[in-house]
Amino acid sequence: MDKIKVLLVDDEEEFVKTLAERIEMRNLGSDIAYNGEQALKVVKDEVPDVMILDLKMPGIDGMEVLRRVRKAYPDVQVIMLTGHGSDKDENEARQLGAFDYLQKPADIDKIVSTIKNAYQNKVQKSIMAATFAEAGEFDTAREMMKEDDPKKKGSGKD
């Protein structure tokens, strides 16, 4: 099986480099972007399976990146990982289709398991969409690939 492609986006360079190294040690492929603009360029060049995204960054912030990525690439699973603990931000991110919302500092096992769950979610949706498409139910297949209904999600908090 190919490695899960993970894009890490954070303006804290030493944080994101170390996290990338640890993620790679756990057999996940990782790429890095240090701000929102870079992240959108990387996604355009090579669409990741899962994105780990900080909220507060210079220039285009994490919420805007989330909004644009979910609109243009709805099958990319976005996990917010931030030191910004506002409930309002968390609700907004979930409404925009974030798969989960984690607080810094986070345990590596929690991050890795969330990445794997997010990837699993993406794969399952693709399989179900393909099944509906094969059966000729194209509208349902298209619906499957759209954003998740945030109301169906749990809080994701530990």
Added chain:
Amino acid sequence: MEQKPDGLGWNGLQFFGRISASISHEIKNVLAIINENAGLLEDYCFMAEKGKPIDPARLKGISEKIAKHVIRGDGIIRNMNRFAHSVDEPNHQVDIADLLELMIALNSRFAANKNVQVAHKSPAEPLAIPANPFYLENLLFLCLQYAMDAAGSRGAVTLIPKKEADGIAIVMTGLADLSAPFPGPPETALAEAIGATLTTDSTAKSLTIALKK
């Protein structure tokens, strides 16, 4: 019944809240870096237990990063402590160089998010003025937010303290676009409370806070 917030008190609480939220965000970032590097050390130890040799230079590098971010965290908490103590006394001699240094540090995350460089020039001689330190910090913070917006993304704001005949002036330069209305009610109320005058100069692209002795 709807409660009407009182001007200066509510402004002050909002300012305190914004700075506290920014500091907690900064501390969380520092903790996250320390957490990842400590975790990386653990990963290397685990690999060594499995027989994979560890490069001592790599370990030294990780431990240096942890030490560096402990110092960074200590600096953030020191500034938080200095800020918290600014409400200890309603009036005392405020050292302008110390004040500018503190405010630039507390404003650093706001500046990074707006992609603006903020720096200050040291006064030629020690400058101090009797003032309510918290109100002065609040006013300076609000003026800085306006100045950073006026400077625009990739702009640079420089704070220049100056001795005047009747007091001290803090001039903010690099304000490319002064078209937004200024000062608003919060800045006006704070300026009145500490006897300061606020002026903008579209030719010099600057904003001046004049503090009378």
